[in-house]
Structures are given as structure tokens and as C-alpha cells.
Amino acid sequence: MNPxxxxxxxxxxxxxxxxxxxxxxxxxxxxxxxxRVVVCGPSGSGKSTMIRCINRLEEHDEGKIVVDGIELxxxxxxxxxxxxxxxxxxxxxxxxxxxTVLENLTIGPIRVRKMEKAKAEALARQYLDRVHIPEQAxxxxxxxxxxxxxxxxxxxSLCMEPRIMLFDEPTSALDPEMINEVLDVMVELAGxxxxxxxxxxxxxxxxxxxxRMVFMESGRIVEVAPPAKFFSDPDSDRARLxxxxxxxx
Amino acid sequence: MSAxxxxxxxxxxxARVTPRWLKQARRVMASRPASILIYLAVIWAIVATALNxxxxxxxxxxxxxxxxxxxxxxxxxIVLGEIPWGLVGTLALSATAFLLATxxxxxxxxxxxxxxxxGRWVARGFLEIVRNSPLLVLLYVFYYVFGPIFGLDRYSxxxxxxxxxxxxxxxxxxxxxINAVAKGQWEAADAIGMTRWQVYRYIVLPQSVRFMLPxxxxxxxxxxxxxxxVSVIAVAELTTIGRNIISDTYMSFEIxxxxxxxxxxxTLIISTGATLLERRYTVRD
Ligand SMILES: Nc1ncnc2c1ncn2[C@@H]1O[C@H](COP(=O)(O)OP(=O)(O)OP(=O)(O)O)[C@@H](O)[C@H]1O
Ligand SMILES: [Mg+2]
Numbered sequence: 214m215n216p217x218x219x220x221x222x223x224x225x226x227x228x229x230x231x232x233x234x235x236x237x238x239x240x241x242x243x244x245x246x247x248x249r250v251v252v253c254g255p256s257g258s259g260k261s262t263m264i265r266c267i268n269r270l271e272e273h274d275e276g277k278i279v280v281d282g283i284e285l286x287x288x289x290x291x292x293x294x295x296x297x298x299x300x301x302x303x304x305x306x307x308x309x310x311x312x313t314v315l316e317n318l319t320i321g322p323i324r325v326r327k328m329e330k331a332k333a334e335a336l337a338r339q340y341l342d343r344v345h346i347p348e349q350a351x352x353x354x355x356x357x358x359x360x361x362x363x364x365x366x367x368x369x370s371l372c373m374e375p376r377i378m379l380f381d382e383p384t385s386a387l388d389p390e391m392i393n394e395v396l397d398v399m400v401e402l403a404g405x406x407x408x409x410x411x412x413x414x415x416x417x418x419x420x421x422x423x424x425r426m427v428f429m430e431s432g433r434i435v436e437v438a439p440p441a442k443f444f445s446d447p448d449s450d451r452a453r454l455x456x457x458x459x460x461x462x
Numbered sequence: 463m464s465a466x467x468x469x470x471x472x473x474x475x476x477a478r479v480t481p482r483w484l485k486q487a488r489r490v491m492a493s494r495p496a497s498i499l500i501y502l503a504v505i506w507a508i509v510a511t512a513l514n515x516x517x518x519x520x521x522x523x524x525x526x527x528x529x530x531x532x533x534x535x536x537x538x539x540i541v542l543g544e545i546p547w548g549l550v551g552t553l554a555l556s557a558t559a560f561l562l563a564t565x566x567x568x569x570x571x572x573x574x575x576x577x578x579x580x581g582r583w584v585a586r587g588f589l590e591i592v593r594n595s596p597l598l599v600l601l602y603v604f605y606y607v608f609g610p611i612f613g614l615d616r617y618s619x620x621x622x623x624x625x626x627x628x629x630x631x632x633x634x635x636x637x638x639x640i641n642a643v644a645k646g647q648w649e650a651a652d653a654i655g656m657t658r659w660q661v662y663r664y665i666v667l668p669q670s671v672r673f674m675l676p677x678x679x680x681x682x683x684x685x686x687x688x689x690x691x692v693s694v695i696a697v698a699e700l701t702t703i704g705r706n707i708i709s710d711t712y713m714s715f716e717i718x719x720x721x722x723x724x725x726x727x728x729t730l731i732i733s734t735g736a737t738l739l740e741r742r743y744t745v746r747d
Contacts, residue, residue: 270649296655307650311668320664321654366650373654 221246221377221408222267227276229262229432236262237273238432246376249409251419251440254429255455260412263429264379267410268299281376297325300370304382306362308354314341314365315350318372326373333372340368344398360391364398371402378402380411414459420444428452516715524713528720531707548703549724555620555699556686562625563685564678567632572662574637585633592630597691600627605695620692628685635677639670679736683729690725700724 222244229237237259244250252260265271266278269285269292278285280295309317318337322328328336341347344364346357354362363383370378380399384392396418403409403422413419419426419440426443428436428451436449447453490496516523531543573585592600604623608614614622643666651661693701704721708714 268653270652293655293657296653299653301650301653303646303650305646307644307646309647309650309665309669321656324660324664325655369650370654 219246220244221248221281222410223277223279224263224266225277227263227266227273227278229259229266229271229273229275236432237266240276240432240434242427242434242437244377244408244410247406247408248424249403249411249422250425250427251423252410252412252427252429253414253416253419253455253459254435258429259432260429261381262432264301264381264410264412267377267379268296268301270301293325297373298376300373300375300378302363302366302370302378302380302383304385306354306359306366306386308362308366308369310354312353313350314346314352314354314357317354317365318369321369321373337368337372340371341365343371343401344368345394358391359387360394363387363391363395367395367398367402377408377410380409380413382412382414384413384415416444416456416460428455430455521715523716524711525716527711527713528716531717531720544703544707545700545720545724548698548700549728551697551699551703552686552689552701553728555617555624555692555697556682556689559621559624559628559689560682560685562621563628563632563681566625566629567636570629570633571636571640574633575640589630589633592626597623597627597688598694601691601695616692616695616697620689620695620697624685624689624692627688628681631684632678632681635674635681636670638677639674640666642673643669675740676736679732679739682736683732686729686732687725 220243222242224240224242227237227240228235240263242250242263252264254260262271266273266285267280273285281298283291283295285292285295309320312320315334315337318340319330319333322333322336323330326333338347338350341350344367346361346364346368349357349361349365354365357365363386367378367383383399384395387395392415396415399409399411399418400422409422411418411423423440426436426438426440427434428438428443428447428449430451436443436447436452438447443452444456447456491500531545533540533546534543570585570588573581574589576582595603601620601623604614604619604626605616608622609616609619640662647665647669648661651665656664689699690701692699693705696702700721704717708717711717
């Protein structure tokens, strides 16, 4: 952790309601440039909702969110600017099934970044190399395994050359034997200095790459701690209970 | 003792299994030759009844006069008769109206799915009005009301009326097709910073085509059939031609049978083509 580094994501007093239900309750979180934050917590605690607010897939109702110097609000121009800076990887991959792997990767650069096709394809091949599937460029997503699909999804986000990557349980939908190939790619990505916010229950990954652990429950951030402390001696009983439960498996 | 058990077992089995003769009879009935025979018998029964009826009322059949309405021999060759020209009119009218209807349908569907409250409201109003008006009344409104107001001739009024009527139905097809695309596709496209229009254009609509193709081809067939209604304001197309021929010749039985057959042949060709097209689309993924 570099205390001198500037903050790239700032959430202050953020709340979010689904109807009368308060899914996020007064969230305060600052992520510094290059920092890796792993978010965990029980199901329904608001982890997805929180990271989806960061690229405004969900709209927050109260508080302030500033990403890379841009405050998220009604301004669609701002929202798109933020989204180009923030990559997101989903639990269900969400690849575009009607496009080949290469087209999945180039459509953002070509349509959103207005990049030339040849240049976008070169970029795409470079990132397919990075996620270790250069040979799958011509296939359709349905022809790939889950692990390969998720790696394509990561490459698709990276092709937009984002400054921040968000991951929402990227390995939860995978067969166990494919989890590591995806985690390996994520560890390598962490090695490049990318700012990452990762919702995951893969505690081995968290120990390896996280600068900070964020523990959520009932829409609140209950504890923030470095992984060494979080895993050995968490302050809150809730976190201790949660860790006992998931580390049993 | 054991022999008795065997017999009881065999009896139980026989009760469960369909008898052989019944199975065989079913297989014969389902076979292609049997189906064709049954089909021909039914058709024959209908035709025979009709012919008997016609004879009873002393109808004078003049089928030999029909071919000249398809082809006419003139000096130096053969030219198309009135019925093919009527069909061309019908197809041109339907095609124009269908293109316009698709455009209207897309706009209305996008308005209904938009965040604009006014847009949704306008789309809903349009849908309710069109869906709850009979096509014939709509045609009269376009021709007798909008015609003089906006200076529409009978052809434009017909095209617009058909386009609006089918546009409402097509908008529902679009809406269903768009909604059938997984929500994650929107999110993934949003997450890379696409505009709403780009999401539709590159991600959602291409995936909806698969869901929309079958009902859309059905709508083409419906369009061709409902285009016949413009004969009430004497727009030149197949049904109008039929009426004209009859007023000259009084061969109403022959002409209406013929016109119906022409519609049927055209719509059957379209449906068959559509089935082949759909098959190709499903193979692709
Ligand atoms: N679109 C929605 N409408 C209504 N309620 C929602 C919606 N999305 C989430 N919620 C609710 O908000 C709460 C937080 O959901 P969220 O998906 O953020 O939890 P999570 O921590 O990601 O859980 P999980 O580990 O199951 O993914 C849950 O109680 C959920 O039911
Ligand atoms: Mg979640």
C-alpha cells in the first residue's frame, strides 16, 4: 500500500434502496490507484449492488460516488466516460453469443473507442494472449468451456484499456477444475498494477493479491482490514463467524 | 401355481400394451399415402358438394375462359393477363406497406421500452387505438378523413393504413423479441460504455432476430391477406381485379376460386421459404 497514491474510487455515504428495502446503507469506501480490494460477505449483503454502483449498473439513491475524478449522476456523458475507464467481469460471463471471440473483444474498441478495425484486432489478439487463449479467436462463445469464456470476458474488458477492473464473483459459475485458470489470469493482472475490486469467496486468491479485505453484511461495510489481520484476527464477530463458515469447506 | 402366475403376468402385460392390430392401423393411417388419400377424399367431398349445389342452382361453369386472365396470346408472343398484374399490385402494395410497418413497429417498440414517459405514453395510445379498431374502419378513416385532410390518394391511404395496422402488431413482435434477450447482455454492453442506440444496434437487435423471424414471416402472410381489403376503395390489386373481371363476365365462382388459389399459392411459398430460413438461423448457433 502506498499512502501517497491518489484515490481512484470514492464512495461516501452511499445508500441504495430496492423499493422499501435498503440494500446499501451509508457505504464509505476509498480505493487508491493500483490497490486491490477484495469484498466478501454473506449472500444478500450487498456486495454486487455496491460494485455495480461503481459503474452505475445500479443507481445509488444517497451519497456520492466519484470514479477517476468523475462524479456519477444523471449525466449520461459522464456515466459512459466512467464506464470506459472501468472494466467489469460478471459471474455469468455475459459474452455476446452472436459474435466470435475476436468480435466480442473488438466491438468495444471499434464502436465505443472509435478505433480502426485492424488496430482493434491487434489489440484483441494481444489480450487473448494475455489470458492464454490466442487460438480461440474465431470461435463463438458457446463453443468454449466456462473457464475459457470467463477469460474471454476478462480480455474483453481489458481491450477497453480500463484503469479499474471490477469482478463480481468471477469464478462462482465455474466447474471447480476451471477456477484456477481464471484466478491465475486475475493474479497476473494484479501483477500489472491494475486497480481491482473483486467480490469473491476465493480466500486463497484474496490472501495472495488483496491489499485490503472489505467485509459486508446487511448492506453495510462491517470491517476493512489487511488480509493478514482479517484472516487471523478479525475485529468483528460477524466476520469471524463468516470466515469459520467458508473456510470449513 | 407358477403356470398360473405366468398367465396373470402375461394378461397384465397385454392390458398395458396396445394391441398389435391397432398399432398397425395407426401406422398405416399416419403414413404418407394414407394421409394423401384421406386429404383427397375430404377435398373431393367438399368439391362434389359445391358442384352439386352449383348445378342445382343452374350455374353455368366457364372454366375455359379463365386461362386468358393469366396469359394472353397476342401477335408476336404471350403477355401477362390481368390476374398476374393484380398479383404484382398486391405484392408491391404489401411490400411497401410491410417495410413501412416494420419501421413503425421498431419505433413504437423502442418508444415503449424507453425511459421517456411521454414516449411510452404515445406508444401505448397508438397501440390501443390501432388494436381496437377494425381494419376496414381504419381504412375508411385513412381514405375518407385523412385523405382529404392530408391530400392522400387512394394508394397512399391504403399503404399508410396497412402500415399502421400491421406496424402495431409488429411493434409487439419487436418488443417481445427485445425482451427475450438476456438482461446480462444489456449490462455487458453498458459496462463497456455503449450508448443505448449502440446496444440495440450491435448487441440486442441482432440477437432478437432469431426470436422475431417466425412471427415476422407470419406477419408478411397476414399483410398480403389483409391487403385485399383495399379493394373496397378500388386500389388496383388482386382482389380488385377479381371484382372487375366478375362485373364484366359474371363468372363469380370461377374467379373467386381462382383468386383464392393465387393468394394461397403465394402465401404457401412464403411460409415454406420462411421455414427454410428459420432452419438456417437455428443451425448457426
Ligand atoms: N434488482 C433488485 N430488486 C430488488 N432487490 C434486489 C435487487 N438486486 C438485489 N436486491 C436485493 O438486495 C440485496 C443485496 O443484493 P446483492 O446482489 O448486492 O447481494 P450480494 O452480496 O451480491 O449477494 P450474493 O452473494 O448472493 O451475490 C439482496 O437482499 C437482494 O435480494
Ligand atoms: Mg452478488
